Amino acid sequence: MSRAEWENNEEIQIFREYLRIPSVHPNVDYTACVEFLKRQAASLELPIEVVSVGLNPVVVIKWLGKQSELPSIVLNSHMDVVPVFPDKWTHEPFNAEMDDEGRIYARGAQDMKSVATQYLAAVRSLKASGYQPKRTVYLTFVPDEEAGITPGMANLVKTDYFKRLNVGFSLDEGIASEDETYSVFYAERTIWHLRLKISGTSGHDSLLLNKTAGQKFSYILVKIMEFRDLEVRRLEQNSKVDIGDVTTMNLTQLGGGVQSNVVPPLLEVVFDIRIAITVDTDELEKKIRDWCEEAGGGIELVFESKEPFVPPTKIDASNPYWLAFKQALDELGVKTRQRVFPGGTDSRFLRQAGISALGFSPINNTPILLHDHNEYLRADTYLRGIEIYKKLIAAVANA
Template sequence: MKRILLSLLVVVVALAGVLLTKAFRFTSRQVQPEAPVAFSVDAEAAAARLGGALRLKTLAAAEGLPAEDAAFAALHDYMREQYPRLHQALKREAVGPHSVLYTWAGTDASLRPALLLAHLDVVPVAPGTEASWTHPPYSGLVADGYVWGRGALDDKGSAFGILESVEALLAAGFQPRRTVLLAFGGDEEVGGHEGAEAMAKLLRERGVTLESVLDEGGMIMSGTVPGVTSPVALVGVSEKGFASAELIVAGEGGHSSMPPPQTAVGVLSRAITRLEASPMPARLRGGSRALFEFAGPEMGFGMRLLFANLWLFEPLVLRQLTAKATTNAAVRTTTAATMFEGSERDNVLPARARAVVNFRVLPGDSVEGVLEHVRRVVDDPRVKVGTLGFISEPSPVSRMDSEAWTLLQRSVRQVFPDVVVAPYLMLGATDSRYFTGLSENVYRFMPLRLDSADLSRLHGKDERVSVEGYADAIRFYAQYVRNVSN
């Protein structure tokens, strides 16, 4: 017995030694940058120019409604008027009906170009809600320290922040060594097919590969990562995919007074219940794992001990993450039954029952794998399984060991020195997905400080961006262009 106890003690001591050693070696991965180049921004003037852009109702075509062509044309004219140096120095190409690609030629043609990406279209305001806004949604009003209007955050703020930075760099005589591309899509909110997808195709046809891509994405948030007291700049390094499975069951129909033991609705209900009871497996990988690898060293010792030893504690971490819907979505392909159809009358048996289940696909999984999962779990030949509508595979996970990643980290911390930069998995889709085949370094980040209340303004009521926050975004884009193009 003493030998057994002694052996157990040796094992415990050895395990403790391994855990502590890994925790002490789990050191910060934050870049310690040099001071940024001095860059002055007239915040009020820049805010006024953004406000002018927000007054133009640039809605892409959707659900049978035509695009607001006149608004897009006016916006492009406005861009020419407000940024004359940019339009004189950069090559401008119209792509599709509302998108535009700018090329700022560098002095070294051997270097792969860097791409800055944003979109000019906005989502519509819900009918009947305009009066509930503090300021009209297309007013572009600058008031109370904010620029108000649809698109201030998503995504004209990014597009015009980039334009502001390039115009100012040109005025200062800056010349990039690496070619810089600016791609502004006109239909991101409805899929990006005529904008970003067409621009990516054009670059592929020209044989262009990219050093890096920067698009909209994560922001600077406080209190988002438990255990980290500093604000965290979340950089999307991958996106989930999208697929909807259509499940159809054929029935005999007839009158409800003489039902069979199980109707088509009953068969289909059983299938949905099985899917909800058997979600796809949770996995801590890609951007979700990297979040803790970069943020973990900034936590207290107890949390560092945990995240430094995921080889042992990963099941515990996954149990905690899957307990909440918001974090569960970051570690598994999610299953959401969204539509169900049967008979049109309460006394008629359905001749056909149909359900739609939406899946947001975790990187590492695939759409085909999702369909195989559905068929295996449902396990009923009466249920026919297919796909419905738009399908998108999850994006590859971008590199976090490249010079492009280091330059992005450096740029963020030069302008926002108090933040921790961490990768994460984006749950939604952006235009960047069309460029993943052109670069290993596709990142999704918006240089804005937001709180949790601000997030509801995205696609919601009272969308706005602070005047000073917008000025900081312009400073970031200018510093980023300097860093990636030299």
């Protein structure tokens, strides 16, 4: 297709309209997103609800199944996007500009407004063909997935409203692939944000005081960096090991002290820890606490976030949704990789509630640009994704 043909394509127009809504952190106003989705539901002749589960709205569009008593399917996406640094962009990040090669530049092009409107496009095409799913399909559009506050899905799954949806399976976002394969994510690492409050001897900076906070911090940092280096080597030495298969520990915040000639009584340091699904979380916590004691004690561990281990979604013959999903992709002739998601998505809240969930974005042969400058998605990749979702949605809804 040419640029003019892409420009006039109805689904591309809908995608670009959604991208132009600046639902960007901080202080997101979701009003325009909700109104956009209400128009989409009206065009699809499907009922829509706006549900309050916290400070911001959740939008739910319902496509009734022929056997609505069966567990339903959720197609989830988040409405919010991460901040931008406009001076780093070659295109205005909320104009959804398209170049001659069909690249559509906008924040959210990959993460994940594309997925949201591809769901809508796939449902539109399936309905137009006369198809009605066996299972009821819910399209959920949640807030605050990209925020530091509790995401909308985390609140939604705890409600009686959600329990009444009787969800059996969920699809959510994945990550673009830079080669011809498509990544399918069946699990996520456990997320901890750990603050260490390190107390030590304070006094004049000209003295060699013992058991200072700096000494203790140095010991712990060495231990954590040694652990980190082992994981780096695992990645480098085994091509079958992916970033989602290792545990990452990264220092993200450091503070303390009042002036340059006073040894401080307290230092505080924060580590972002993403724990591989093969690691025992209790044993890892004990290891960290042991390091703190070896450093000299007097260290308080404060978990600013301590998510529990969530079992992976089964990707074997025991899971009928997986079998339907995989068969649909095989029939399309696409190559897939089953992976552990390296970051965090709303799928973990569904898995924690006992619901099978897969992360999948139909984007291949594309640079990974989520949260990056000049985020884009090609128009042909977007349209191909709609065809993939048509196959997948029909398959899992009839599982």
